[in-house]
Amino acid sequence: DNPIQRKPAWIRVKAPNHPVYHETRKLMRDSNLVTVCEEAACPNIGECWSQRHATMMIMGEICTRACAFCNVTTGLPKALDADEPRRVAEAVAKLGLRHVVITSVDRDDLPDGGARHFARVINAIRDASPTTTIEILTPDFMRKDGALEIVVEARPDVFNHNIETVPRLYPTIRPGARYYQSLRLLDGVKRLDPTIFTKSGLMLGLGEERLEVWQVMDDFRIADVDFLTLGQYLQPTPKHAAVADFVTPEAFESYAKTARVKGFLQVSASPLTRSSYHADSDFAQLRAA
C-alpha cells in the first residue's frame, strides 16, 4: 500500500466556493469542454476558476501516453471532434479572457499528432477574440514530421511544452517520452519563428537533485526558452509516482533566483506553480515591461 502522503502547510488550498467558480464550471459543462484543471485535479482550481481562468484540454480526455505523475486516463482516444475549435473559441469569448492557455492529451494515434487541430483551435480563437493572447501547451509530437511547422504557422503567442523532470528520471516518470525530443521541440519553435515566446517547466519533488535542475535550466537557455515554471509535484492517486520530497518555499525562491541569473525572461517558481498558473498576469506584465 502506498498512501497519499500528508501535505505540508504551504500546500493547503481553500475549497472552491466563489460564485464565479460555479459560473466557469457551468460554462465548461454547457460547452461540453474538458479542462486540465479538473483532469489533473489541480489544487489551484478554486482560485483560477473564480477569475474565469480555465485551461481547456482539447482532443479528448483519453491520452495515448501513461506518464507516472498524470491523472489523465490512458487508452485509445476517440476521433477528433470537428466542432471543438468553435466551442473553445466561443467559451474564450464568453469568459472574456485577455490570455488563454490551451492544452491537449497526447495523440500518438493521429498521423500529425493533432497539430492541425491545434492550428484550427488557434485560428478559431483569433477570429472570435482577436485581442486575446494565446498560449498553447503541446505534446512532444514525437515521430510526427511536419507537425511542429503546422502549429508554429498558426502563430500562438506563447508555445509551452513541459519537460516535466530531469533526464535521469525519464524512464520511470515519463516513460513514453524522450528528454532530448522535448528540448529539440522547444528549440525548433524558436528556429521556425523567433517572435513566438517559448516556455517550459518542471515538477519538483520527484527525487531530482539541485544540480540536475540547474543543468535543465542551462539546456533550456541553450534552446532559447524564454519562460520557466517550477512547481511541486503532488501525487494525484496512490497509483501514481510517490512524492520524494516536498520542496520548501525558500528552496523554490532560491531556484527562481538562479533561473533569473541564467537569463529567463520570466520565472515562476513556488509550490503551487503550474504551467498555466497566473499565465495571464505574467504575460501581461511582460508585455507592459
Ligand code: SF4
Ligand atoms: Fe487550471 Fe492551470 Fe489554474 Fe490549475 S493552475 S486550475 S490547471 S488554470
Ligand code: SF4
Ligand atoms: Fe498526462 Fe500529458 Fe503524459 Fe498524457 S502525455 S499521460 S496528458 S502528462
